[in-house]
Amino acid sequence: MVRGVSFDLEAGETLAIVGESGSGKSVTALSINRLVDFGGGRITGGSILLKRADNSILDLTKASEAELTKIRGAEIGMIFQEPMTSLNPVLTIGTQIEESFRLHRGLTGRQAKAAAKDALDRVRIPDAARRLTYCPNQLSGGMLQRVMIATALACNPRLLIADEPTTALDVTVQAQIMALLAELKRETGMSMIFITHDIGLVAGIADKVMVMQAGQAVEQGELNQILDQPTHPYTQHLLHSVPHFASGQAARTDFQRAETQANPALKVDGLTVRFPVKGSFLRRATGAVHAVEGVGFDLMPGETLAIVGESGSGKSTTARAILGLVKSTRGTFTTNAGKAADRTSAVQMVFQNPYASLNPRLRVDSILAEPVIASGARVSAQMRERMLMLLKRVGLPENALERYPHEFSGGQRQRLCIARALMLNPSVLVLDEAVSALDVSVQAQVLELLIELQREYGLAYLFISHDMAVVERIAHRIAVIYAGQIVEIGDAASVLSEPKHSYTRRLISAVPTVARRKENFALDTRQVPSLVRPIGFEPAAPEWRRFAPDHVALAEA
Structure with a gap:
């Protein structure tokens, strides 16, 4: 449940939403493109105003399902946290990526296949042409998340909602995904709502931060203000709990191999x-x-x-x-x-x-x-x-x-x-x-x-x-x-x-x-x-x- 959440997001801006499980981060994200409707939830108050490509303003809370179908994927992209539940297990990766190009960009046949391969290349999946023939169960969790990101970015959406998009990725691929998102923002003016628990990642990409707890936004503001001068106790607790990388200075010293005589x-x-x-x-x-x-x-x-x-x-x-x-x-x-x-x-x-x-x-x-x-x-x-x-x-x-x-x-x-x-x-x-x-x-x-x-x-x-x-x-x-x-x-x-x-x-x-x-x-x-x-x-x-x-x-x- 989410209560009284409000924020503005300008073109090209990134808002990071942080908080623990159950705080309302994902419900907020799903409400924006009305996917919350499919999970048994409903929006009971407030408005969600989207400025479209033709500069018209649409209140998504009042939009018809036909309007929302055209917007989802084309103008509002979504990267979900769990790729295994977001991809069809019986269809190949290629078929699922091609669908975005067919629906929103009108590509068919070889053009759609080539675009799908390029999409996998952009997120650094090796042997992209061969991977297109795989089903989801043949790829690792990190690979699947890259497939999800490639699919969401296929149509260069005006707003990208990324719900823990790099949780399953190692730091080098994560850095490349962030670079790709940053490049798209520069080229297209894309806005982004980035949901994560990684404060280090927030520091590297966000313009603004909103902290959520128990369905409410307990603190929000500019990046430096939230990270350097948090005022709410929950924000302070969250920042204190995050493990900070110290280039080996914090490594454990309570075991020395040279001192043990045991067998491996x-x-x-x-x-x-x-x-x-x-x-x-x-x-x-x-x-x-x-x-x-x-x-x-x-x-x-x-x-x-x-x-x-x-x-x-x-x-x-x-x-x-x-x-x-x-x-x-x-x-x-x-x-x-x-x-x-x-x-x-x-x-x-x-x-x-x-x-x-x-x-x-x-x-x-x-x-x-x-x-x-x-x-x-x-x-x-x-x-x-x-x-x-x-x-x-x-x-x-x-x-x-x-x-x-x-x-x-x-x-x-x-x-x-x-x-x-x-x-x-x-x-x-x-x-x-x-x-x-x-x-x-x-x-x-x-x-x-x-x-x-x-x-x-x-x-x-x-x-x-x-x-x-x-x-x-x-x-x-x-x-x-x-x-x-x-x-x-x-x-x-x-x-x-x-x-x-x-x-x-x-x-x-x-x-x-x-x-x-x-x-x-x-x-x-x-x-x-x-x-x-x-x-x-x-x-x-x-x-x-x-x-x-x-x-x-x-x-x-």
Whole structure:
């Protein structure tokens, strides 16, 4: 519910709307183009005045559905937060992007296909022509978000509403998306409403900021005024909760590899994952996608190794191969519980989306029992005692066992996911973007919980993330993956403060911070290298350069 929200937006201006989940940010955005009508909501008061291309003024609250159909997509573009729920799962990416060009620009046939390919090229999706033939389930979350952005920008709208458009993207692609949006603003005078929880991003793009809480705008004003002199307590709380990137100065120092004599909790050697590319003739393999190539590392008990890199670089594929969710082409895995056959109990995973990773039909006691049953054990009284202990440890009440997932907030659901992952007393937790879907204040609480659990149980974390500020907060070591290969790995403070590989430097320089105001984002026209190789291709052995006892980087040509 939204009450009494008012603001003006001039041509070419960007308004950032910030606030936590449930504050009314998205409802405000959906109301502007009347999409809130389709969600069971309705506008009960106020007006929404849109100045159109012919300088006429239209009150969108009184517009007919026929008028709104012409405006949506053409004059008001919308980028949604969840690409998987916004794209049709049974249609190819190309078909869905072409639709915008067909409806609003009258393009057909080859012209529409060429325009769709150009749209993907603009948001830096490699192998754009091939990706047009993919369905949504064949692309990563970050790739899908880029598809959504490409679709929204297809018709150069006068107003773009972007609802958390870069949440699933790594910082380099995020910077390119922001550069693309800035370029469109300069060329067309496009206005933008940008909804985000990333204050660093707000500092780099916004002209004005509106802070929302419980359906109301509690503070709004010019960018510098809100960031430097916030007056409302909630704004002050929000700014304080945001993790700030400090170029390695805030990296953890509570674990030293040289001081531990333990065996690795997880040892990965030569991990390679390839997916066949099949041609149209008899569906024979014509090549292979080298998704992960020769990845190796040691992860010690009590240590956190963060894996960072672009969406599609191989981060999640690496994690899923370690867990056996994706079949590896070659490579070995060893845990301190034994060989790969024992990975099920020794290595557990916490997924990105707590809303999607919990079965809504099961009570919490059944959810926590799932890994126990899957391992072949019996849910005994002792196991039920462990459930209660873990619930208490992650900050949830005992009566949570009798409740269902929909009765919990996002942060509480992720705590449930952590408790479930700990049921089998694993030595390694794989955390795949485990806090990226959470509000910043909840995110800080979950990170603190993870650090406490690590110290208490000696857990090793494989932490996959695109948020460099979060990585700096939790990681002891960092591995940078680019195009399926680790290009740099070492002590977190060293990698973040003195990056040696050109891609790592590019990654760190793209991190948005509150100190960088109204940044002049520049488009990077360099193409991400294709991961498709011909059958039988084997890359040359990597050459490493050592810069510190625990800091190496791949030699560059």
